[in-house]
Amino acid sequence: MSYHEKLEKILMKAQKPARYIGGELNSVVKDKDEVDIRFGFCFPDLYEVGMSHLGMKILYSLMNEREDIWCERIFSPDRDMEKLMRENGILLYGLESLEPVKDFDMIGFTLQYELSFTTILNMLDLAGLPVESKDRPGLAPIVVAGGPCACNPEPIADFIDLFILGEGEEVNLELIDLYKRAKRENLSKEEFLRQASQIPGIYVPSLYDVSYRDDGTIERLTPLHGAPEKVGKRIIKEIDQVYYPENFVVPFIDVVHDRAMVEVLRGCIRGCRFCQAGFIYRPFREKQAGTINKNAEDLCRTTGYDEISLSSLSTSDLSSLEDLMDQLLSWTDKEKVNLSLPSLRVDNFSESLLEKVTSVRKSGLTFAPEAGTQRLRDVINKNVTEQEIMNTCRMAFEGGYTSVKLYFMLGLPTETDADIKGIIETAQKVIHLYSTLENKPKGKGVKITVSVSSFVPKPFTPFQFEPQDTMEMLREKQKYMVSCNNSRKITLNWHEVKVSFLEGVLARGDRRLGKVIRAAWEKGCVLDGWDEHYQFDAWMKAFEEQDVDPAFYANRRREFDEVLPWDHLDFGVSKAFLIRENKKAHEEVTTPHCRQKCSGCGANKLLGGECFA
């Protein structure tokens, strides 16, 4: 019986079977005998999440442009499908060929969030592969991983053969070319990994030996077999010239982000001290309006999408945004295509820009003040004033909006009750503003949704040294925040602290967490990012059994001179800069954004010059 036939027998027993059969428009099917390299691009989450991810779309198309490579997509099955697969002896397969990924040359995981780590183990196991790198002696398949969480990959160093640091467009192809040669010359896996470690941007964890002090901190990290002392991330210098797909695979089922996403810039000039993305993607580089407009046109033509979204960390920092909006609006209106602009900042959201956005769609507006008082916003370097928040809300209300979503965090360094109360007060001021506005939308009440997440300190941020609030502290703070609110116009949402705690442990973990992750997975933990699947107690039991204290990773302050698990990785920003920023945070001093003044973070070395010439 063919693999396809086996699959046919179980598919109708699974929820949303369209997730497991491929065949979508623009998916790439090649003749496996005509290609040299079969690459399995794995997203360690469900189809509807993975299919929303822009990075995967870019790399999928980039690899498939090459005749010698066939890149396929692989997502984690949901629990019902996993059970059916295990019962019926169906190994994890690529959606394009419907063939087992264990027969591929290379399997690549994208690391978008820490809570996907157990899903990686589960997918390797479903593929019929040993989960630990040392138990996979052969050259094929090589298991690689990249993405934001690769900036501290130590917790999963046991499972992944090599990590790809930074932007993948160039280094992925260099790695595949090396692999092609290794395959031709019949190199051992060890030899291949040693050679790969010489490619800038490739980190091979097995080539580093870690020793620890008695207090549990890292003593030193020793490179072996000529591996570099520090591994730097890769970036694309000329972002306007970078490859961008002309089409996307168009899913049949409804996925989280189902629209034409166009990337407008990389990096961020802002330097909010809690934000990992704001540092690890530096330096700031932007595409030109004409390029972005063409990308959008191509995508709409090839996919039939009727919505474009501009993707970046802070779209309003695009210097040509108004020009771009004019170019886009010149055809989107006629073609009945909607525009959505996530990631706008409240401080430079101009009236004419708002007009352009509202001419397209009037739904809710979302702002992220992040902290409830100016003092705390200064600590985190979120350079937004209350006046700016109110001005933007006023413009939005006058433009016809009646609902505003505000994002905040609890548990930020130096936070006091006044800051927590400030969250509710900010929301109340927005309500007050609305009720006193003369030309507000008629006959409609205002609705404010306040979403409050728990702060998780992340590597390569100025707060990488900070202790995370314990779960008890966060719960107390949530309780206090709720008690401050007496308005029905405010809807308060907050996150389960058990999830933030584990995220905090894994984010700043080291290699000793590998055995805990494995133990948690063996206890059935998988898809931890989903509330209905998350098993906090099983995780805590895994920590206990492996004799690892999670609080050591989550709730401990690090000295500036401590060797951190990711210190041997270089993401552009220097540790000296992060220390400087940390000190300024405690002094409640802000740092101007990169366009105003270079703060000397160090990322410009990746460009070989200044960021803003």
Place this chain on the structure above:
Amino acid sequence: MHNIRVFYNKTQRAKYISHLDINRCMQRALKRSGLPVWFTEGFHTHIYVTFALPTPLGFESMYEVMDFRLVEELPMKEVVRRLNEHLPQGIEIWGAGAPVMKPERIKYAEYDLSLTYLDKTGAETGAHLEEFMEQESIIVTKKTKKKVKEIDLKPLVSVLHTEVCGDTLKLTIRTNAGILLNVNPMLFLEAFESRYGLRSDYWKITKKKVLDENLKDFV
């Protein structure tokens, strides 16, 4: 404004696309094709499409029907060609024309079923089926959105043809179909399986025809 009715197949991997998803898939294909389609009026404007008797998830179909509107007149051949160029694999338009019948006219549908059961030969399955169909009545409970009601399948389903292929029984059935009374072949199948305690190894169902009250093709 020109009303267009297209007829298409939905086979292979496309059989896993649900009706709701087909709706979106077709709107996108129409958009890609660049055909001068009519958009609905109103705030959330979209391409107007409507389907007569859409096939349930998991069935193949050789007779799917979709209506939409063009704002310019075009030769039907061109409409079919341009749309086919932009459809995903497994969906193929085989006919187009101005709608003749209203969807209310649909009275019957015909399906090919291919059934394989664990520990049963095709002949054994066939014998069960024969006995099953000889019953005076076949009472099943049908769940609708609002209520559960009992119906008799006997007058609503007829077996037109059977054929044994090794472990598999192939048959063709005709069921009542349409807006007022629609019998999903799964309802029939489940009743059959539970009567004899059959455990499915594999089934395949293909919708072959959609017919009016005179057993003429729905066009």
